Amino acid sequence: MILEVRGLSIHYGGICAVDGLSFGIETGSIVAILGANGAGKSSLLKAFMGVCPGRLRGEILLDGAPLGRAAPDRIVRAGLALSPEGRQLFAGLSVAENLAMGAYLRRDAAGVKRDREDILALFPRLRERLRQLAGTLSGGEQQMVAVGRALMSAPRLLLLDEPTLGLAPLVIDEIMALVGAIRDRGITVVLVEQNASKALARSDHAHVMEKGRIVMSGPARELASNEEIVSAYLGTA
Amino acid sequence: MTWLPLLLSGLAVGSIYALIGLALVIINKATDVVNFAQGEIAMFGTFVALSALNAAGLPVIVVLLLALPCGFLLGALLELVFIKPISDGPPLNVLIVTLGLFFMFNSLAGIVWGFDPYRFPSLFPTEPIAVAGAAVSPASLGIIAVTLVLMAALYLFFEHSRYGTAMRAASMNPFAARLMGIKVGRVATVSWGLAAGLSVVSGILIAPLTFVDQQMMISIILKGFAGAILGGFTSLPAAAAGCLLLGVTEAYVGTLATSTLKDSFAFALIILVLMLRPGGLFVKVARRKV
Numbered sequence: 001m002i003l004e005v006r007g008l009s010i011h012y013g014g015i016c017a018v019d020g021l022s023f024g025i026e027t028g029s030i031v032a033i034l035g036a037n038g039a040g041k042s043s044l045l046k047a048f049m050g051v052c053p054g055r056l057r058g059e060i061l062l063d064g065a066p067l068g069r070a071a072p073d074r075i076v077r078a079g080l081a082l083s084p085e086g087r088q089l090f091a092g093l094s095v096a097e098n099l100a101m102g103a104y105l106r107r108d109a110a111g112v113k114r115d116r117e118d119i120l121a122l123f124p125r126l127r128e129r130l131r132q133l134a135g136t137l138s139g140g141e142q143q144m145v146a147v148g149r150a151l152m153s154a155p156r157l158l159l160l161d162e163p164t165l166g167l168a169p170l171v172i173d174e175i176m177a178l179v180g181a182i183r184d185r186g187i188t189v190v191l192v193e194q195n196a197s198k199a200l201a202r203s204d205h206a207h208v209m210e211k212g213r214i215v216m217s218g219p220a221r222e223l224a225s226n227e228e229i230v231s232a233y234l235g236t237a
Numbered sequence: 238m239t240w241l242p243l244l245l246s247g248l249a250v251g252s253i254y255a256l257i258g259l260a261l262v263i264i265n266k267a268t269d270v271v272n273f274a275q276g277e278i279a280m281f282g283t284f285v286a287l288s289a290l291n292a293a294g295l296p297v298i299v300v301l302l303l304a305l306p307c308g309f310l311l312g313a314l315l316e317l318v319f320i321k322p323i324s325d326g327p328p329l330n331v332l333i334v335t336l337g338l339f340f341m342f343n344s345l346a347g348i349v350w351g352f353d354p355y356r357f358p359s360l361f362p363t364e365p366i367a368v369a370g371a372a373v374s375p376a377s378l379g380i381i382a383v384t385l386v387l388m389a390a391l392y393l394f395f396e397h398s399r400y401g402t403a404m405r406a407a408s409m410n411p412f413a414a415r416l417m418g419i420k421v422g423r424v425a426t427v428s429w430g431l432a433a434g435l436s437v438v439s440g441i442l443i444a445p446l447t448f449v450d451q452q453m454m455i456s457i458i459l460k461g462f463a464g465a466i467l468g469g470f471t472s473l474p475a476a477a478a479g480c481l482l483l484g485v486t487e488a489y490v491g492t493l494a495t496s497t498l499k500d501s502f503a504f505a506l507i508i509l510v511l512m513l514r515p516g517g518l519f520v521k522v523a524r525r526k527v
Contacts, residue, residue, distance in 0.1 A: 051415050071417035081416075088413040090406045101406050104399065105418040153418070 001064070002027040002157050002188050003048070004194050008058035010043045010212075017054060023182035025157070032181060032188045032199040032220060033101025034210035041192045044209075045159045049082045050075045065153040068193050076105055079156035083163060085192075087146040091135030095126055098134045098145050111154065119148045122181060140171035147178065157188045164195050200224040204214075241371045249377035252384035252486020256439035257454075257461030259391065259479040260432035262473055266408040268320065270331045274338035275436050276525055278315070280451060281342045282308050282437030283444050284350050286444035287357055297450070301383075305434040312433025316426045324425065334465030335364050344410050346451040355450035360441070380442045387435065388477060396475065404428065460484075467507045469517025478519050483507075 005023040010018040025031050033041050038098055046052035050072040059065040062078055068079075081102075090098050099119065105114045120127045123144040127139060143163055143219060150158055160179070164172040172195070179202050180235045182187050192198035200206055203220040215222065257275060264272045284302045285307070295303075308361020319338060323330050361379035365372035395401040400421040407414040407424040414421050440454060447453055461480060483503055510518055 049411065049416060072415045073420060076416075076418040083414065084416060088410055088416075090409045090413060092409050093406060097402055097406075099404065100399070101414075101417045101419070104403055149417075164307070213452075 001025065002062070004061040004064070005044075006059040006061065007194060008056070008060060009046065010040070010050070010052060010054040010056055012054045014090070016212055018047070021212075021214060022155060023207060023214060025188060025190060025219065027188055028183070028186065029204040030183050030202060031193045032190060032206040033209060034194070034196045034199060037194065039209040040212040041209055042161055044082075045082055045161050045190070045192060048075070048080060048159060076153050079102060079154075079155075080159065081153045081155035082159040083146045083148040083150040083161065085165065086141050086162040087144055089134040089142055089149070091133065093132055093134060094131055095137070095145055095205035096130040097150050101151050103148035103154075105206045106152065112152070115152060115154055118185075119151050121146055122178060140167050140174065143175055147175075147182075151182070151187075155187060157190065158182060159192070161192045162194065163191070164193065164198065169214055172198060177227070197224065211218075214217060239371070241369065242373050242377075243492060245373055245377040245381065246482055246483065247379040247485035247488030250483070251464070251481035252380050253443045253457060254461040254464045254484055255440050255480035256384060256387065256435045256442075256464035256476040256522070257458055258468075258476045259388075259473055260435045260469060261462055262459075262465055262470060262476045263428050263432045263435075265470065266329060267425045268324065269328045270335060271462065272432065273332070273335045273458075274342060275432065276454030277339050277342035277346075278308070278312065278433050279436035279440035279457075280406070280449075280454045281346055282311065282433070283357070283440035283449055283453070284346055286437070286441050287444070287449055290358060297350060297358055301441055302463075304437045308434035308437030310428035311437070313426050313430035315433070316429035320425070320429065321422065322424075336491060343451050343469060347511075350451075352451065354450040357441075357444035357449050359445045378445060383438070387438065391473065404456070456500075463504060464506050467510055467518060469520030471516070472520050477516055477517035479517060
């Protein structure tokens with residue numbers, strides 16, 4: 001178990017975004033967290049990274065040790081990285097600089113260079129765009145930069161928040177195929193998605209969130225085959 | 238060859254504006270405010286430098302070299318004490334605090350050093366030198382040279398160093414910067430330090446040509462601000478270019494018309510330019526591809 005959540009609640013003022021969650025993420029797996037807009041998925045990922053502005057209660061454990069209220073730089077060093085919702089690139093920096101910022105905390109120049117090559121092999125289109133400003137790329141390319149930037153910190157656990165939002169179907173398949181390739185490199189992946197069927201097809205395990213709670217958990221294949229569940233909780237799947 | 242000395246003295250004055258203008262842009266990028274106290278920090282630092290010269294007897298060149306690091310410490314300290322505690326509030330609050338700092342330094346200088354102007358020793362030789370048949374002031378050349386060196390250093394730092402790139406990243410997207418492990422709060426402190434360091438250098442460079450008193454930077458911060466907006470307030474090179482252009486334009490207008498006209502002419506020109514190019518002369522208004 002690489003990450004474990006025990007009784008985690010997140011409040012923004014009087015509004016409860018996450019309500020007493022407890023679950024764990026197996027090392028080496030792809031875990032999908034599904035649910036409608038406002039179910040608390042993004043808040044959860046931000047809490048993992050130490051950048052959630054809300055009030056937190058409960059515990060987040062990394063490798064069995066409580067993270068406490070660690071600052072994001074400590075969490076990145078501990079092996080977590082987030083590709084945030086809406087991509088959040090440094091629009092005025094080049095693709096190369098965006099990737100370099102992903103490795104901001106690393107001091108092993110040789111390792112950074114190796115990982116950069118590996119990431120460019122994963123996203124060959126980025127190699128042609130290295131000198132281009134990130135803000136001028138297409139949506140799919142921007143998403144690749146966001147994932148690549150997160151990978152540049154050499155994470156053990158990669159959090160992907162809505163990586164396919166607003167992308168064309170062909171690009172969605174391209175991004176989803178990469179999720180498997182990332183796991184094959186030994187990186188645990190948490191995939192937050194509204195696009196339930198695509199996410200379930202790629203994941204080992206899935207949790208369905210509604211109003212800040214997990215209302216269903218199980219192997220992804222079982223959830224995907226249960227049409228009743230899919231239509232009830234995930235809308236058009 | 239009457240145009241050469243005029244061009245050089247215009248560029249020298251523009252360099253002083255540019256150092257202040259760059260300081261204003263650096264702080265604006267980090268904290269989203271215009272630091273009204275920038276000129277007063279420069280004035281205060283120049284008084285301290287003068288005291289170091291007179292009381293401690295330090296050589297002029299040592300004082301010039303110490304200006305940047307000492308100014309940096311002063312600026313970083315100001316950010317930690319006065320700005321950081323209120324930085325979660327709206328930017329207007331920070332703006333008001335910089336106005337407060339303006340009056341604080343202005344009064345403090347008056348209390349400590351009085352209200353009479355002081356002479357500041359020359360940093361460069363005073364004998365004019367002959368360049369291509371024209372008599373050129375070494376002070377102009379010296380000011381331009383020091384400024385160019387600082388600009389080149391800033392360029393290398395922001396474009397090619399890890400921390401400089403991180404500062405630009407934090408300015409563009411603080412949330413994403415935190416996800417990278419960049420300490421965004423520290424970026425603000427470093428920005429204030431850098432800005433104050435540049436300002437103190439500008440104060441020491443201009444001091445031998447004017448006098449040192451508590452009003453010495455008032456018109457210079459206005460010109461630095463105006464020049465930076467003329468070039469483009471969002472970009473360091475554009476802001477610097479705008480300040481240099483303003484200095485040169487003023488120099489020519491000052492000889493063609495009366496020198497009393499030159500201030501109002503400068504601002505009339507800026508208003509005209511901004512009506513035609515709202516982003517500044519050297520900045521394209523960014524169009525984002527969606």
